[in-house]
Amino acid sequence: MVQKLERLKESPSQTAGPYVHIGATPNWVEITGVWNEDLGLILVGPETKGERIIVKGRIFDGSGTPLKDALVEIWQADAEGLYNSPQEKRGQADPHFTGWGRQPTDGVTGEFKFETIKPGRVPYKDGRLMAPHITFWIVARGINIGLHTRMYFGDEAAANAECPVLARIEHKVRVATLVASRSEENGLPTYTFDIHLQGEKETVFFDI
Amino acid sequence: MSDQGSFYQRDRNWHPPAFAPQYKTTILRSPQYPLLSLDNTLSEMTGPVFGHDKLGPLDNDLIRNFAKTGDPIGQRIVVYGRVLDENARPVPGALLEFWQANAGGRYRHKKETYLAAIDPNFGGCGRTITDEEGRYWFRTIKPGAYPWPNGVNDWRPAHIHFSVFGQAFAQRLITQMYFEGDPMIWQCPIVSTIPDKVAVEQLIAALDRDNTLPMDALAYKFDIVLRGRRSTMFENRMEGN
Numbered sequence A: 001m002v003q004k005l006e007r008l009k010e011s012p013s014q015t016a017g018p019y020v021h022i023g024a025t026p027n028w029v030e031i032t033g034v035w036n037e038d039l040g041l042i043l044v045g046p047e048t049k050g051e052r053i054i055v056k057g058r059i060f061d062g063s064g065t066p067l068k069d070a071l072v073e074i075w076q077a078d079a080e081g082l083y084n085s086p087q088e089k090r091g092q093a094d095p096h097f098t099g100w101g102r103q104p105t106d107g108v109t110g111e112f113k114f115e116t117i118k119p120g121r122v123p124y125k126d127g128r129l130m131a132p133h134i135t136f137w138i139v140a141r142g143i144n145i146g147l148h149t150r151m152y153f154g155d156e157a158a159a160n161a162e163c164p165v166l167a168r169i170e171h172k173v174r175v176a177t178l179v180a181s182r183s184e185e186n187g188l189p190t191y192t193f194d195i196h197l198q199g200e201k202e203t204v205f206f207d208i
Numbered sequence B: 001m002s003d004q005g006s007f008y009q010r011d012r013n014w015h016p017p018a019f020a021p022q023y024k025t026t027i028l029r030s031p032q033y034p035l036l037s038l039d040n041t042l043s044e045m046t047g048p049v050f051g052h053d054k055l056g057p058l059d060n061d062l063i064r065n066f067a068k069t070g071d072p073i074g075q076r077i078v079v080y081g082r083v084l085d086e087n088a089r090p091v092p093g094a095l096l097e098f099w100q101a102n103a104g105g106r107y108r109h110k111k112e113t114y115l116a117a118i119d120p121n122f123g124g125c126g127r128t129i130t131d132e133e134g135r136y137w138f139r140t141i142k143p144g145a146y147p148w149p150n151g152v153n154d155w156r157p158a159h160i161h162f163s164v165f166g167q168a169f170a171q172r173l174i175t176q177m178y179f180e181g182d183p184m185i186w187q188c189p190i191v192s193t194i195p196d197k198v199a200v201e202q203l204i205a206a207l208d209r210d211n212t213l214p215m216d217a218l219a220y221k222f223d224i225v226l227r228g229r230r231s232t233m234f235e236n237r238m239e240g241n
C-alpha cells in the first residue's frame, strides 16, 4: 500500500438535453415571472469600453443541418485584454463588461448572435501574447459533454500568425475553422463564426 | 483561493464519449477529430461570477416560484448537497441552475409534445449560489419519468438537470441527478453513455431519511464535484520556459 492522494472524481457530464432553455433561458421559452431576465443576454452597455461588434453563426451537425436546440456561451477578455474575474490578478477589468454571454440558437434558423466588444490580447503561459479570441462553450441534445472552442478574428492575420495556441494545431488547414470572417451589418463590424461538429470543415475543439 | 494553478486534466474515460450510438442524436453531433489538448491559459482559468443580487427569494423554491393558483402536484422533496473540487475542497459562490419535468414527466417547453399534462403551477426551473462551505439546497417536487424518441420504447428515469459555474470556465459542467432506488436508471441510453458504473453512481442522489422534513418533504443529498487545481508551487517552476 502507498499513501492515498485523497482525490475526488469530477462529476460525470450528461447531455443538456433538448430543454436546456428551461433552466438557462426560461424567459426565452415563455416561462415568465420566475426571474426578471435571462442571464448573459446583454454584454455591452453604454459605458463599456471598446469597439462594438456582432458575433453570429450557426452550429452544423454531420448532415449539414443547423442545430436549433443548442445553447452557446461565450467568455472573453475586455478591450484591454483583462478578464472580469476574481481569478484575474493582472489588473482591474472594465467593470462595465462582464465578458460572459449566453444565447440559444434560434428555433427556426439555428442562428446565435452576440453583441459584444472586440477583446484585447491575453498572454499565454510563457508571456507571449495570444491573438484576440473569444472562448465558446456549446451544449445541446446529443452532446454528451460541453464542447470548448475559440473564435479568432479574420482581420487579425498578423496576431493570428503568431498566436501560440493556433500554432499548436498540427493540421494547418484546420486553423481556418477557428477564424471568423468580417463583414458589416447595420454599420457594425460583424464576425460570422460557423461551427461544424463533423465533416470536412469540422471545427477544432479543445480539451482544456 | 490560494491556488492559481491550472486544472487537473479531465478524465475523458470517466465522462461519456462524444460518440455513443445507443443515444442516436450523438451520431451526427459528435466531433470525430481528436480534441486539441491545451494546458489552461488565462482564458480557461478565469470565469464569470454571479452575485446574490442576481437571485430572487423564490429562485430555489420550485414549489412556489411559478405557482399561480396553488402548489404543484407531486411528491414534495428537498435536494441539498455541496459543490466540491477534486481536492475535496468546497467551492463557494458557485451558481447552480436546475431544470426538470413535472410530476407527470412533462416539461414546460414549446417543443415538448408528450401527452402527460402540464401543471399550471409548475415552471420547472430554479437556481441558487453555494455558501462559504459550498452548500446549496432547493425545494421542488419529484419529477416523473418520461418517454423520448430514441428507441421505440425508451424512457428517461426521473432526473433533474444541473448546470454549474465554478470559479473558472474550465470547470463549466452540465450534468443530471438521478434518484436512489430507481430501476429505470440502468435501462436509460443516456445514462449508459457513461462507461463506468461507479461514475453513474456518482450521479445518484441518496434518500436522506434523517434530513427529511417530517410531514412535509423527502430529502435527497446530491454532491457535485468540479475539476481541481494544481498547486501554484508546481506552476512557478515553469516560468520563463
Ligand SMILES: [Fe+3]
Pocket: A017, B101, B156, B159, B161
Ligand atoms: Fe430531461
